[in-house]
Amino acid sequence: MSTTLERLQKLFIARYNYKLENLSATTTLEELGLDSLDMIDFLFDIEKEFNIIIPDQEFKVKTIQDMVDALDQLISEQNPEQDTGSSSHH
């Protein structure tokens, strides 16, 4: 059973050609070369994977961990049955 981080990493790899070792929690989106337009496009894949809606005005994230935290928050609000397998505390 995968954690949010693991599922997110899988999405990154499926969509772009990143290697797992380059997708650590502290990696920044800037380091990954994703600009705001790429993010808007990628959010669509993320919404489908996690079965959530990411509101337009929020989701200001810098690192992959920021994304995991934001996603866990949205999942707990919108889809609480979903198992995020996360043992981290926010």
Next chain:
Amino acid sequence: MKRRVAVTGLGIISPCGNNIDDFSFNLMTGKSGVRRISSAYSSLLSVKIAAQVDFNPLDYFTKKQVPILDRVNQFALAAASQAWKDSELSLDAKEKERAGVYIGCSMGGANTIEDLYDQLFKHNANRVKPLTVLMIMNNASASYISIEYGLSGPCLTLSTACASSASAIGEAFRQIRDGYVDVMLAGGAEAFLTYGGFRSWESLRVLAVEDPEDPSKSCKPFSKNRTGLVMGEGAAMVVLEEMGRAVGRGAPIYAELMGYGSTSDAGHIVRPSLEGQTRVMAAAFKETGLLPKDIDYINAHGTATHWNDLLETQAIKKVFGDYACKVPISSTKSMHGHTMGAAGAIEFIVSLLAIKNQAVPPTINLDQPDPECDLDYIPNTGRKGVTVNTVMSNAFAFGGTNTVLIAGKMKG
């Protein structure tokens, strides 16, 4: 030798009025055309506001014509008919050969495309409306106008997203200036307020959040609390005429179209570029021989997205220097919304009306100015009794095309 070009006719179909007088009055009085969408599917959308046109096609077309013209064609033809009548033009057969039509349109017959897919995918239709192709094709508006007025010179349709009709007017200007033709009907139209249109724009995450108190206040260019653009629709047309010809026949002359700049950011597909915008303004100035301090009013592109408003402010500051904070500037998208392919032409007409009325329209909903957009954006209230001799109209598009038009009052 380059010839001079006059603007001798105007026509408009817009969320702020379907004729020039209403449009002018509504803008000057700060009347917003933005409201809750009145369509069957609006409950399905997450963004429920737009600047829609209130239009009865039977005011302009016969019952036979209506079903074979997409909404965008109807808008274009209606605006063209106003402009034509306004110009009091009468051309003989030879003159018509030296008259053309340039139209800007981004998405073509969007309502027809949607209808087509609905028929095919939802209803498994084997046959669709026979004239579907003719209603979808992006060039239909220009061609219908050419047919209607018998204009047999160049007939083109330009597609540069939000700058489409500014590009059309600019290129039409060059056709006359460089001696190819003597008269051009130029402008643009857009009618992309369809279910698919809304969904597409929603997904791009650039649409404004609805104002919690008043939907009509949702488009807030240059505001600290701006949240994005509001989609609009409409059409605008101008009649451009070689100056000697216009003066000779005693035509009503709104202004002289003096300069046109066109550049490409060649950078990012959506993010605007400071360099691209400053370069296009400089190009338009170079053509006119004017200086920034000669401009009395700027109609900004002012979409109310974070990036456009910020960068446009910076570009104006860079080009206008000390004068930047003195020139009155407004984004009338705050009232008529972002009319996409029609925007360039609609907003060029706004600039011409500033000359005609010696008055400048406001940027409404500007209650909390963004400190980084600290120019005179004519907050909330229009100003009358302003000396307006020369105007500039900006259009900065998705894809990176930047267009600037400069027009000046006729002297004497």
